[in-house]
Each structure stands twice: as structure tokens, then as C-alpha cells.
Amino acid sequence: MTKSDYEKNSISLPGAVAMGTGVMIGAGIFALTGQIAELAGPLFPLSFVVGAIVTAFSAYTYIKMSNAYPSAGGIGMILKKAYGPTTVAAGAALLMTLSMVINESLVARTFGTYTLQALGGDPDSVLVPVLGVGLIVFAYLVNASGTRSVGLLSIVMAVLKVGGIALFGAAGLWASGISFEATGGGLGATSFVASVALSILAFKGFTTITNSGAEVTDPHRNVSRAIIWSIAICVVVYMLVAFAVGSSLPLDRIVAAKDYALAEAAQPALGQTGFYLTVALALVATASGLIASVFAVSRMLAMLTDMKMIPHSHFGMPGTIKDHTLVYTVVIAGFLTVFFDLSRIASLGAFFYLVMDMIIHFGVFRHLREEIGAKGWVLLTAIGLDAVVLAAFAAMKWQSDPLIVLVGIVGMVLVFLFVGIFLSRNPVRKGDHDHP
Template identity: 55%
Template sequence: MRLFSAKTAGNRQKSNKTEGDNAKIALEWLFFELKSDSAINQALIRPSLAFKGFTTITNSGSEVIDPKRNVGRAIIISIAACVVIYTLVGFAVASNLSLAEIIETQDYSLAAAARPALGEYAVWFTVAIAMMATAGGILASIFAVSRMLDMLTEMKLVPHRHFGMPGSIQKHTLVYTVVLGLILTAFFDLSRIAALGIVFYLIMDIAIHWGVLRYLREDVKASAWVPVMAILLDLLVLGGFVWVKLNTDPFVIRVAVATMIVIAVAEQIFLKKSENSRQSGDEESHAHDHH
């Protein structure tokens, strides 16, 4: 009995020591991360990109049967599915790796967790999953952006040139989107592209919610608190992200501001020319009717 008690006490001491070591490692890692901008970047960029994916579902509304009913369902189902998948992945990693191992293998912790079951094939398995997920996300984003540009072109809000290409406007905007993406990858690394995307997306989201609140609230029967809360949360995230980038990589913010100024000026010029052309066309039509 005494021997059993001694062994039990020894095991408890080892367990407490392990837990203490894990806590110490976690605190040291957290302190190291918070000294840099990486922790804030991860906390802002990844959730923003994740939820951006859900909002792109709305860009396919015109191609969905009964969009008023099914678009909302699609968003809810996709969020629920992602929560389940992320929870299962987190449980699998936490069940197979200690805290120290998770911190050590943070970029490939899923592969490390799968190694006991799949051996050396674990890395290839997780790489294949990551490639499929990345490809799916890229294709979905390209389609959503090209669909939105097609819609804006049809509304005469953005300029468009065929450049001799056959097919519909959406096919043209699809090509333009891919070319723009290739240009970005040629001049910026992935972290800067993601940072630019976050800035542009948050500002666009603020503008859209302001438009709904200011001009379309009665038409779409929107509750005022929803766009107001969305704007406040967007400003909170955008302010924190810009502050971090100004201290760590101000070049990204300069590029974002310069690009937005160019786009705003070009859009104003285009809209003014379009309005003048429309007025000239109306005047010619009236003159023709009088004759």
C-alpha cells in the first residue's frame, strides 16, 4: 500500500512538473510572440480572411435558386461546417501532441499529429489537403471578384475593355483578376498581399455598410444596428491592424493609401465622363426627335 502511494505521489509530481513546464513554455512563447507583430497579425489576418470567404457567397446570389432563402442558409451551413472541422482538427492535434510540441511545430502541427497514424506520409497528406484548400479558396475568390466586377460593369460603374477577347464580360473580368493576382505575386510576398487584402476588404466593407445604412436601409428592410455594429467592428480591426503595420511595415500602408487614391480619382473621372456621355446622348436624342 505504501509502495502504491509512493508511486502515485511520484506520478503526480511528474505530472505537476510536466504541467508546470508546459505552462512555462507557453508563457515564454506568448511573451516572445507579443513582442513582435506576428501574434496581432495572426489574430487579425486569419479571421478576417476566413470570414471574407463566407461573404463571397453573396456574390453568387444571381446564380442561386431562391437566393433570398438559400444564400443565408449557405452561409450558416458553411460556418457550422468550418466550426466542426476546426474543432476536430484542434482536438486531433491536442490529443497527439503536448503543448511544447504544438508550439515547436506550429506551422506543421497537423502533420506532426498525424505522424503516429500515417508515419512519414503524414506530411504529404497534410500538404495535399493544404493545397486543395488553398486552390479552392483561390478559385472561389477569383470567381467572386470577377462576378462582382461583372455586376459593376453592367451597372456602368467601372470601365471595361474587351481587348479582343471573346465571351461574356464575366470571362473578361476573370482574366483581369488572374492577371492582377499574378502582378501582385511578382512584386509582393504573401504576407504583404494578405495585408493589402485586409486593408482593402475592411474599407470596402465599411463603405458597403455605410451605403446600406445611408441609402438602402428602407429598401432592404435592414435593422440599423447591424450595419452600425459592422462598421464599428471593422474600424476596430482596421485601426489596430494599421497601427501595427505603421510600426512594422509602413510600406504596405503607403501602397494601400496610394492605390485607394488612384482608384478613387480614376473612378470619379470615369463616372464624370459617363455622365457627360449620357447627357450628350440624351441631347442628341431630343434634337433628333424635334427634327
């Protein structure tokens, strides 16, 4: 099969913003709020602000590159421009892809956890991964139906979700009399900085927009607008919700219910009706987030395949490369959903994403900053912030769960080894390297 088929102008500016917020809010609020509170203590709302600042420096690189070279490959295109068709470019692109697939399994497990909360089940039940895999299959079916249905569904669900969650935050604050209950605890400066790694995960969904660049209308202007709007919307929503949760529950209860913190916070603040509405919001948020993420990852894998930077096998399946990469995406996400818990999934995603992000900034700084008119100090600041956060997070995880640090390191080594062997046996010709 030859090139993948991309639909130009199939995603409007509101659709792109909805896609970005869809991925971000699906993971950020429902899956990560309690885990961030566990590390940051009573300062957990501030962790979202710091995460947004670090993300803003990161987004600068993606915005500059997307304005100059909008592409359906997004991050794959940036890495190819910076490093050429090399092991570094292909390995970092695969790290990004894997971090997004890891995020999908995080969201899928969150869906399962909140569903069981509504049904009064055990959040540690085997039904959590079963429900999560069910959602992944649903996301596959929606994506297989075509690009326009993804865009339309993203807009509808994003409006419901952002409005509903903002209302939850405002109602929670009003019901609690705006008194912050989550005081005490906290593990110091290193732990707070480590929490920012998870906060960054709550914002990294903006890269979904980058990966769909060639399909956005007027991409040279709208990709950057969509990224800025989606990050800004999420900062407001995250702060509202963080303060609402902190006003409703003491810190120890937030940490104890870290996998379903919003549902736990809704009951005392808003009663039983509020609890069920919050669970319903969680299900909408996680479902739309997963659909948008599966859409972006399958496009990125297809683009890397088109550029001959990763191997591809049809495994006897009919259809285009894009159809096949959609299947690969949901199979890997399903595997992770079954075998990893929320905390480990989030940690692995943070490791892969931060390393990939630093590789991108460094490549653009070294090879492209003059070509795209980027300021060197902004790129270096982005690298420095990522490095500080990654070091603190790795140090904290090494103390509490060294196995996941080792899994992360081995995983990254295997990724670069895998693409290195593939590219040495299948060198990329100039024509493949210059894919539009």
C-alpha cells in the same frame, strides 16, 4: 459586347455552401494560421472565434440585402443601391474585387509553399510564385469551361477538404494527448486585436456567395442559408485545426513555419504519412478555393461593367464581358503572386476588405435599413468592430512594415481617383443604374 450572360438556378444550396467554404478554408487555415499565431501568441485559437463574431455582424448586412435583392453583382449591387452610381459605390466595389484577387494570390502562393514542402524544397524558392501562377492558370481553365463544372468541382473538393481537415484536427489533438504546447509569447491586447484582421480574412469568403446570388436556386432563401452554413462550418474546422497545431508545436516553431504551419504540425503529431496527407489536403484546399474565388470575382467585375461603373476594354479578345473579366482577374492575381510575399499579400487584403466593409454597412445604415428591415444597432456595431480591428492592425503594421501600410493607402486613393475620373467622363444613365 452587351450584357454578360448569367445562368439562373445553376448553383444549388450545397454548391453555394461549398463555394463559400471553398474560398474560406483555402486561405484561412493553410495561409493564415501561422501569421495569426505570430500576432496573437498562445491565444491564436481564440482569434478565430473573435473573427467569426465580427464576421457574423458583417454577414447580417449582406444577408438582409441578398434576401431582398439577390444579384449576380452581389456587393456591387449593394453599393449601387446604397450610394447610387457614384464614385463611392464604384470605388468600394473595386476595393472588394481587389481584396478577393489579393486573396487569390495569397492562396496561390500557399499552394506553391506547400507543394515545395512535399518535395523537400526551400519555401523561399522562386518556384513558389511559379507554382502559384500555374495554379491560377488551372483555375482559369476550369472557370472558362462553364458555371456548372465550377459548382460540381466545388462540392466534391469541399467535401474532401472539410472532412479531411476536420480529421486532421481531431487526429492531431488525439495524437498529442490534447495538451496545448503553444504557450508563452504574445504581444498584448493591441496585437491580439490586430490578429483578428487576419482571422476576418479567413471568413470573408462568404461574400463569394453574395456575389453569385442571382445564380443560386431560390436565392431569396438560399443565399442567407448558404452564408450561415458556410461560416458555421468554418468556425468548427478552424477551431479544431488551431488546437491541433497548438497541441503539436510550441509557439516559436509555429511562427518560424508560419507559411506552412499545418504541414509542420502534422509531422510530430501524425508522422510522415500525416505530413504528406496534410500537404495533399493543402493542395486540394487551395486549388478549390482559387477556382471558387476566380468564379466570383469575374462575375462581380462583369456586373460592374454592365452597370457602366468601371471601364472595359476587350483588348482584341473574343467572347463576352464575363470571359474578359475572367482574364483580367487571373492576370492581376498572377502579378501579385510573383511580386508579393504571403504576409504582405494578407495585410493588403485585410486593409482593402475592412475599408470596403465599413463603407457597405454605413451606406445600408444611412439609406436602406428601413427598406430591408435591418436593425440599426447591428449595422453600427459592425462598423465599430471593423474600425477597432482596422486601427489595431494598421498600428501594428506601421511598426513592423510601414511600406505595406503606405501601399494600402496609396492603392485605395488610386482606386477612388480612377473610378472618379471615369464616372465624371462617362456619367451613368438611369437605365444603367437600374440594372436588375
